[in-house]
Amino acid sequence: MKFKEAKNKFVQTWGALGSQWGINKTMAQIHALLMVSHEAVSMEDIMEELQISRGNASMNLRALMDWGIVYKEYKAGERREFFTAEKDLDELAVKISRERSKREIKPALKVLKEVSSITSDNTAEEKHFVDQTTKLYDFVLKADNVLDKMTEYKDNWLAKLVVKIMK
Amino acid sequence: MKFKEAKNKFVQTWGALGSQWGINKTMAQIHALLMVSHEAVSMEDIMEELQISRGNASMNLRALMDWGIVYKEYKAGERREFFTAEKDLDELAVKISRERSKREIKPALKVLKEVSSITSDNTAEEKHFVDQTTKLYDFVLKADNVLDKMTEYKDNWLAKLVVKIMK
DNA sequence: ACAAACTTTCATTTATTATTGAAAGTTCGA
DNA sequence: TCGAACTTTCAATAATAAATGAAAGTTTGT
Structure with missing residues (x-):
């Protein structure tokens, strides 16, 4: 299995698992994606990788932050916001x-x-x-x-x- | 609070809790109902109390039995089946x-x-x-x-x- | 072997939940 | 203080999940 395929499989599986435990699929997928990303990811990139709309990304990132398991990060000289997951x-x-x-x-x-x-x-x-x-x-x-x-x-x-x- | 009201509140709450944990509402409600019933309940009575259709009752009872937390019971001289929940x-x-x-x-x-x-x-x-x-x-x-x-x-x-x- | 009494199935409908996307809101640099 | 770059909101829409109900299936007594 190649990296991209593995990553995708992980994200999909985590999303499905989320659904079964009452957490919305996209929320779980975003979390999965951030968990295995070695550096903070922009909203744009999340939208792109998961093929979801801006609104959806925004709302689920907010929810994840409310849960306290995803954090905003600011990069010097960058206007946009980046996100990381709690990895511990x-x-x-x-x-x-x-x-x-x-x-x-x-x-x-x-x-x-x-x-x-x-x-x-x-x-x-x-x-x-x-x-x-x-x-x-x-x-x-x-x-x-x-x-x-x-x-x-x-x-x-x-x-x-x-x-x-x-x- | 009167008994009927309390029972209803319990069933509703258990149902809502089920949803939040990825278990369908009716399934959780049937389970709740059986948990607090002192004797086995017929499908007819379940339908009546929860205001659900026969098909719905049948399918969710089957699911609960698959989980091993609801049992069928037969009463002497009765044609229909009765159901009880695991109460321990x-x-x-x-x-x-x-x-x-x-x-x-x-x-x-x-x-x-x-x-x-x-x-x-x-x-x-x-x-x-x-x-x-x-x-x-x-x-x-x-x-x-x-x-x-x-x-x-x-x-x-x-x-x-x-x-x-x-x- | 039949029919009454009951249960299950499943195609269709309904209800619930999630997603979109465009408009409104915010922040920041010049 | 303006406008570009970005984020949030939320009414409308789409996707998903659950419920209905009638037909098919099963069991049991006679």
Whole structure:
């Protein structure tokens, strides 16, 4: 396989993977492209390589920056902006975890707490509902805490986790 | 909040969460509904509660059964089929992890291995590509192994992980 | 072997989500 | 302060994904 082909395959695969995890394809592709670029890339070049419009590039770059995993860079004497991705994988995972926790898990926890707190008539049906949603709340809370704790290690957290868990 | 309202809110929330994680809304809603039902539910009742068509219900129940997190149940003297969800959360998490690993992570790993194995000319560009995709391969492989190891505990794995990790 | 009771399939339709591109906005140098 | 070079916004459009529903399929009791 030649470099260009490999790069393209990587970008496509990363994009498809993104879709399956609820991240829009172009966003994941831009991220992939920046991850494997050895130097910062202009919006123009991103548009060209991925064959996407200016608006699309702009919006998804903004989203990636909101996630904190892509950065703007300014080059001396250049008017236009360049972009780079976070390339440290531990850091990348930490940021993605934090964002998903904040955006999705925390709000879900809030709802779980609410719905598990209804004052139930004691029908079997309602008792089961309260019981099950309470368990779910506890479970998700615990999982969220674990994630948080793991990412606190920050540096090399996955490797450290491997050590802890394998023995 | 009344029971019916709480149940509905839970089902809606679970559905929305599903979407954000790449699982279709109805599939997640059916799963939510079954999770909090104290007894097996017929297809007719699912259609009624979620206001969906027969075809939709059938297809998503099939998908949930393929994931191994919803089961068919037969009641004595009843012609129609009833459905229940896996209610043990450890078991549920294990099954979801296994499936996502099999369907998404493993294939991605295959591609990462491929693209990181190109014979690079030694341009900085190509060297960086090989380096970065190799790192990514190692990272994803390690993460997948951790997931696997964790779910091997099966019983109460999250609680055990909490113990390991917090100290 | 038939028909009632039920489930599955899949071509068509509908809903959702992503993308485009042109206009508006911004920044910077002269 | 003007205008060139660039970026952002957002209404319109296109692409994708999900849902419908009627026909085909299956199972079971008689």
